[in-house]
Amino acid sequence: MRFNFEELYDTSRSDSESSVDENDFTIIGGDDEGIPQLRLPRLYSKGKPKEEEEPIILDSELQEILSKLDIHSKLPTPANNLLVHRLSNPIENVRQEGSLRIEMPVWNAGRDTDQGINRIIEDIERKLTIIEQENDNQVAKVRRHKERIEEERKQQLEDERRRKEEEERMRREEEEERLKKEKIKREKEEAERQRKAEEEEQRRKAQLKLEEQKRKQHEEEEVRRAQEEAKKSRGHTNFKEIESNFITYKKKIEEIKSDILEPVKNDKSLKSTLSKYKRKINPKFGQLTNSEQQLQSITHDLTGLINETKPNALAYKWILNFIAKALVSQAETEVRVKPESAVPLARLALILLVMYPELLELLMARFIKKCPLVIGYTCSIDSEEGRLRMGWKRNKDGRWEDDVSYDERMGGIATLFSVITRLRLPNEFSETHDHPLPITHSWKLLARIANTPIELLTNTHFVVLGSWWDAAAADFVQMFGRQARKLLILVSDDLTIAVADRKYVGAARLRILSEEWMTTGTIVSFPQMTP
Structure with missing residues (x-):
């Protein structure tokens, strides 16, 4: 049986115009308006009635091809929802309510079947070609889409890179501009600082020059007074006046005992409080070194402790008296062994004397009690009273200390006293305060010892002179010039x-110091303190 697809599915002509035998086809559809009719060939076997012919079964490969053929995709969709199902084994036609289910028929064997199959194969190949082309087109489209996306991504990355580069460039420019402004600002500040520093330096130099002028005037005044003192003391030192001064300070020691020490001793609460201060202050003197920084630290600690006692007048005087005793005691013990240690101790004493004027009278009383030679006082030591006046001590067994121990103590005390007299006031006090123990006290010490009657001179006098020489002679000569040289040669x-x-050891050493000065032209003194 020959047929084509247009004969099976044709809505353009009526049944009367069809040349196909209706008995050879099964008509599907057509009952409802708008639904086309589908004619499917009936299946018969040769030599048998159509009712009795057995259907011809296609081979498995063809069946698989037909089962995969999607015919319904090419059929028009009816208005009343035409559903086409593909069955794996097309055997019978089934009509269902509300839908049309079509199963592929099995054609009769023969040439028509081969041609139909060939057409189907060709149609399949054509469709595959179309599908392949569509697939290639889709692939190409997807590829182009991906390429476009990739290009857009690259463009975005490039734009982002350029944006970052631009931001980085702008940041660098801003940073360079900021650094440039800061540099200009620093240069301006440095120039301003330099200008101020130069102005400050000029002011400082002017201030130093003014201070130097004042110092020279003060020194000239001191020289004048010292020369007048020398003239007065030359050959006629008023030893009665010196003795009167000595007795005044001895009485001051008694007043300290009665007016300061005894009241504190009777006040247990105050005594306990001051004992705590004493334990804090006493170690400070032993901690002094040749370091300026250490001196400043100890000075700060001591002044802080002293200022805490100021609200109580009795406690304040007791602390100052204790400091005076500690200074002299340090000279008796430490300076006698290491004379150069007198420099930081004297620096500390001078600062305290300037800050606390009440300390001067207490310290002088302690100096004169221990070593009256610092004011040129001398008396005979043939009696017990004479020895006590000249500062001799008794040992535990009641005997007087030996001459060497006594001379060493006197030398240590004289060294501290002499260094204080030759020190200059710190800059912060030079314009507002007078020196509490100026170098004129050294002149008095030398002149009075030089005028002491020969019969009263002992080895101790020359030990004290030697200690003074080491401590203050260089500054003394610088201060008083030719008059100082005359006095040094005299003693x-x-x-x-x-x-x-008498072959005094102290006198022999003093002559050696004098000969070194005459030979070298210089007087060796204690080293300066380090920063």
Whole structure:
């Protein structure tokens, strides 16, 4: 049986116009308006009635091809929802309510079947070609889409990179501009600082020059007064006046005992409080070194402790008296062994004397009690009273200390006293305060010892002179010039010759110091303190 697809599915002509035998086809559809009719060939076997012919079964490969053929995709969709189902084994036609289910028929064997199959194969190949082309087109479209997306991504990355580069460039420019402004600002500030520093330096130099002028005037005044004192003391030192001064300070020691020490001793609460201060203050003197920084630290600690006692007048005087005793005691013990240690101790004493004027009278009383030679006082030591006046001590067994121990103590005390007299006031006090123990006290010490009667001179006098020489002679010569040289020659040459027969060790050392000065032209003094 020959047929084509247009004969099976044709809505353009009526049944009367069809040349196909209706008995050879099964008509599907057509009952409802708008639904086309589908004619499917009936299946018969040769030599048998149509009712009795057995259907021809296609081979498995063809069946698989037909089962995969999607015919319904090419059929028009009816208005009343035409559903086409593909069955794996097309055997019978089934009609269902509300839908049309079509199963592929099995054609009769023969040439028509081969041609139909060939057409189907060709149609399949054509469709596959179309599908392949569509697939290639879709693939190409997807590829182009991906390429476009990739290009857009690259463009975005490039734009982002350029944006970041631009931001980085702008940031660098801003940073360079900021650094440039800061540099200009620093240069301006540095120039301003330099200008101020130069102005400050000029002011400082002017201030130093003014201070130097004042210092020279003060020194000239001191020289004038010292020269007047020398003229007065030359050959006629008023030893009665010196003795009166000595007795005044001895009485001051008694007043300290009665007016300060005893009241504190009777006040247990105050005594306990001051004992705590004493334990804090006493170690400070032993901690002094040749370091300026250490001196400043100890000075700060001591002044802080002293200021805490100021609200109580009795406690304040007791602390100052204790400090005076501690200074002299340090000179008796430490300076006698290491004379150069007198420099930081004297620096501390001078600062305290300036800050607390009440300390001067207390310290002088302690100096004169321990070593009256610092004011040129001398008396005979043939009696017990004479020895006590000249500062001798008794040992635990009641005997007087030996001469060497006594001379060493006197030398240590004289060294501290002499260093204080030759020190200059700190800059912060030079314009507002006078020196509490100026170098004129050194002149008095030398002149009064030089005028002491020969019979009263002992080895101790020359030990004290030697200690003074080490401590203050260099500054003394610088201060008083030619008059100082005359006085030094007087005590180191004339005075030592006057007692040559006594063979004093102190006198011999003093002559050696004098000869070194005459030979070298310089006087060696204690080293300066380090920063």
